[in-house]
Amino acid sequence: MKLFKNLLLTSVLILGAMTVNAQSKVAHINTDELVASMPETKLMQEELKKVVQTYDADFKTQTTAMQAKFQKYEKEAPTQTDAENQKRGAEMQELQRKLQLYRQTAQEELQKKEFDLYKPIAEKAQKAIKDVAAAKGFDYVIDSTPGKGLIVYNGTDLMVDVKVELAK
Numbered sequence: 001m002k003l004f005k006n007l008l009l010t011s012v013l014i015l016g017a018m019t020v021n022a023q024s025k026v027a028h029i030n031t032d033e034l035v036a037s038m039p040e041t042k043l044m045q046e047e048l049k050k051v052v053q054t055y056d057a058d059f060k061t062q063t064t065a066m067q068a069k070f071q072k073y074e075k076e077a078p079t080q081t082d083a084e085n086q087k088r089g090a091e092m093q094e095l096q097r098k099l100q101l102y103r104q105t106a107q108e109e110l111q112k113k114e115f116d117l118y119k120p121i122a123e124k125a126q127k128a129i130k131d132v133a134a135a136k137g138f139d140y141v142i143d144s145t146p147g148k149g150l151i152v153y154n155g156t157d158l159m160v161d162v163k164v165e166l167a168k
Contacts, residue, residue: 024139027156032145044117055106066095128165
């Protein structure tokens with residue numbers, strides 16, 4: 001009977017040890033913080049700032065020209081025929097429509113530019129996370145960025161190791 005108890009106890013310990021070894025290793029990282037700390041992100045922001053400044057300057061130039069034309073037409077309106085004033089009114093509406101279209105197009109192009117610049121940065125960060133996770137033996141890495149759905153993250157934070165990997 002004593003032999004049976006020892007055998008049972010040994011079996012439980014071996015199975016318990018196997019279960020512990022079979023558990024997945026989980027880590028977390030704040031991807032927003034990681035990407036924000038990358039030098040490529042700072043370069044992207046500088047480039048986007050230049051693009052925004054260019055669009056703003058063009059928009060202001062077009063707005064100023066439209067306002068000048070509008071003021072000129074307002075001053076000349078009493079001396080013009082009704083047909084000419086209607087023609088000028090339609091011209092001003094068309095200029096406003098073009099200005100709004102320019103603003104919308106500029107915003108769309110800016111979003112596309114931001115996406116095009118951000119994609120390689122995100123891919124580089126993703127690769128570094130995968131490389132560090134593989135090197136450290138983690139099966140899962142959860143994004144601990146606030147608002148990404150993670151409530152508890154007491155596991156290992158890979159931020160320092162991934163930053164070292166990116167610095168290589």
